[in-house]
Amino acid sequence: MILTVTLNAAVDRTYRIPHFKLDRVHRPSKQWVTAGGKGINVARVLHTLGADVVATGILGGQTGEFILKSLEQSGIAARFVKTSEDSRLCIAVIDEITGYQTEINEVGPRVSQYEVEQLEQTVAALIETHQCDYVALSGSVPPGVDDCIYARLISMANKSGTQAVLDSSGAPLQDAIEAKPWMVKPNRYEMASLIGRHDLSAADVPRAIGWLHGRGVSNIALTLGALGALLCSEDRVWWAKPPKVTPISAVGCGDSFVGGFLYGMSQRLCPPSALAIAMGAAAANLESYGAAMMPKDLILKRSENVTIQEIGMDEIGHAILI
DSSP states (O other): OEEEEESSOEEEEEEEOTTOOTTSOOOOSEEEEEEESHHHHHHHHHHHHTOOEEEEEEEEHHHHHHHHHHHHHHTOEEEEEEESSOOEEEEEEEOTTTOOEEEEEOOOOOOOHHHHHHHHHHHHHHHHHHTOSEEEEESOOOTTSOTTHHHHHHHHHHHHTOEEEEEOOHHHHHHHHTTOOSEEOOBHHHHHHHTTOSSOOTTHHHHHHHHHHHTTOOEEEEEOGGGOEEEEOSSOEEEEEOOOOOOOOOTTHHHHHHHHHHHHHHTTOOHHHHHHHHHHHHHHHHTSSSTTOOOHHHHHHHHHTOEEEEEOGGGGGGGGTO
16 A cells, blocks of 8 residues: 655646737636646556555645545545645646746645644554555645654654655755655755755766765655656666657656656566656656646556666766766
8 A cells, every 4th residue: 555645735727828928818728627736646646557545635625625526536545634724726837839838836725733733643544554565745845834744754654664755845855854764756956955056967966866875765766857767776776768758748747757666666566667667657747738647558658668777876977967
């Protein structure tokens, strides 16, 4: 069983607008509305692939009710803590002519300390009752939730023998590293921020990976956009190169990567095979409208065209320069 935690769930609205310009009135040529938030996207990919998954987190108001109903209709088990303010709305505008994508993401509802405590109790209960193998902790932290929340949840998972995967940024990511998650999945800019840089140079990559390993993080999945991803264990490194696809929307690619990887690991595949599914899921998401809405057969088809190369620790910096 895999548990996903989404502290800042959302309703995602995606508009396709040709020739999008500022200070104009536009009418979308097409639009999509889906339940979102990074952990929910992870849960959707896992469910699509056939994994046992349960989603938890915090939901509020009418948007929260929409998210919960959407999960139930999709057959995804959900156990969320309710808050009074509305869960956020995230809008993506895609210009189908230029390929440019503009996003507007609300901050999220203010959550009380009591609701935070309820969430922690819910996660603890779900880990115990479902004997979870993995817990995916994804996304931003809404107002009222302290930056140490992920660190506490990781410590809780570690005590129960559940392997925690973290995909966040900023202070919540920094604080959570000290709790020793089993895996982190930063992009290049999130990785750079961990070592006080604005971007990664070739020399920075091994330094950042060594920094994380030195703090007890066993696995690092560094996503690099069109260049693919690096999976770095404590003694081996694999570079996944994605298949060629026509990009439509990048929203949810990182979440799809996490979902694909955890599916592979839950099926007892070796890390490079799980990495191929992760990269295939990200590629399938890139060529689809709506975050993590692609079908299983497309994920598996794209996974077959992922190139996995094992490289030395001294070669990892070159992956970001190709």
